[in-house]
Amino acid sequence: MRDKMKLKIGVHGLTSCYGCQLKMASIKELLEVVERFDIEYWYMASSKGEIKHVDVAFVEGSVSTAEDEKELKKIRENADILVAIGSCAIHGGVQGMLIGEEYKEIFEEIYGKYEMDFEGRIGEPIKNYVDVDYFLPGCPPEEEEVVYYLACFALGSYPEEKDYPVCSECRRNGYPCILIEKGEMCLGPLTVAGCNARCPSHNVACIGCRGPLPYNIAWFDSLAKTFKEKGFSKEDVRKRMEIFGKQYEKMDEMIEKVFEDEGGETDQE
Ligand code: SF4
Ligand code: SF4
Ligand code: SF4
Incomplete structure (x- = not known):
């Protein structure tokens, strides 16, 4: 029974x-x-x-x-x-x-x-x-x-979804930053955490397989802004994000925010 x-x-x-x-x-x-x-x-x-x-x-x-x-x-x-x-x-x-x-x-x-x-x-x-x-x-x-x-x-409870980026796990583990130190496109700042930064732990850039972070909740925008400093364009970021997140409805807003200047102006491509 x-x-x-x-x-x-x-x-x-x-x-x-x-x-x-x-x-x-x-x-x-x-x-x-x-x-x-x-x-x-x-x-x-x-x-x-x-x-x-x-x-x-x-x-x-x-x-x-x-x-x-x-x-x-x-x-x-x-x-x-x-x-x-x-x-x-x-x-x-x-x-x-x-x-x-x-x-x-x-x-x-x-x-x-x-x-x-x-x-x-x-x-x-x-x-x-x-x-x-x-x-x-x-x-x-x-x-x-x-x-x-x-x-x-x-237990009759509900799961909490993660709203922080792969970068936070990467930093906590003390892995060298591929974006800052090697100047390679690493999607850690825009990707939802949970893998314990598996790819950066092997010195490989994150390609965002866990999907984009929920937009505007808690994300590592300061590190994401490094894309611009390293010479990546909005299109570079978009192309990489689209591999796993093409249908993410907030993609444009997220990318705009990454490329936003301190004063709120956005970069011209
Ligand atoms: S950008 Fe990549 S390598 Fe750098 S801290 Fe974030 S996840 Fe780690
Ligand atoms: S590609 Fe996937 S497994 Fe690798 S670091 Fe990014 S989210 Fe984690
Ligand atoms: S490709 Fe799709 S089904 Fe296969 S592991 Fe990734 S998310 Fe799961």
Whole structure:
């Protein structure tokens, strides 16, 4: 008989690389998680067939086909809480970079003339189609974050989303600053923290895989302004940010703010 205290969860993948699900499947505490939740649906691990009501649904991937949209709406109808997990679900992912372009033309450019038996689209964030309660960033998210979100839900609490940049983790660890010392474009100042500055820890610049920070909450604008000092233009910053955050609706405001002068004037490109 079902333990009434156990939360029912579902894990779903739309168009994605399945990396976020894989991260969930490989957490060290998985056996404990499995014991504490009723997993109603997890296509990657073992599907129980039809989508049923769950307390919390985790959705990975972007909406890139008509099927994705249909499935997502069904998931939403059947979930009390819906969590967008990973950059694809939150911002459309790398496959969302070409938004505004004609899907069929791009498809043919890559695969040649081919009769598609599905209705493909440029990937979009799931919030364009359904209400999303929480966002769990990453590409994929970190193990501790997955466990933290699960623990919050299990306790009847809610997860707090990070509103500070990768730079704060980088500085705390004392890594040399790639932007200041090497003059390389590092998106740490504009990217949501949580990876413990993994790339700078290997002396590699951040390319923003966790997605842009929520605009205007708490961000490292003083370091971001270094882009200008180092000779980067708005377009340079935008191009780099668009790899993972092309569909971030506050992109322009954020970039304007980075290039804003002390007096409020913006740089001319
Ligand atoms: S966010 Fe990254 S890891 Fe997750 S599904 Fe998308 S590409 Fe894969
Ligand atoms: S700009 Fe990059 S290297 Fe410099 S502090 Fe921020 S994350 Fe670290
Ligand atoms: S440092 Fe940047 S690119 Fe690297 S894992 Fe963290 S957010 Fe992603």
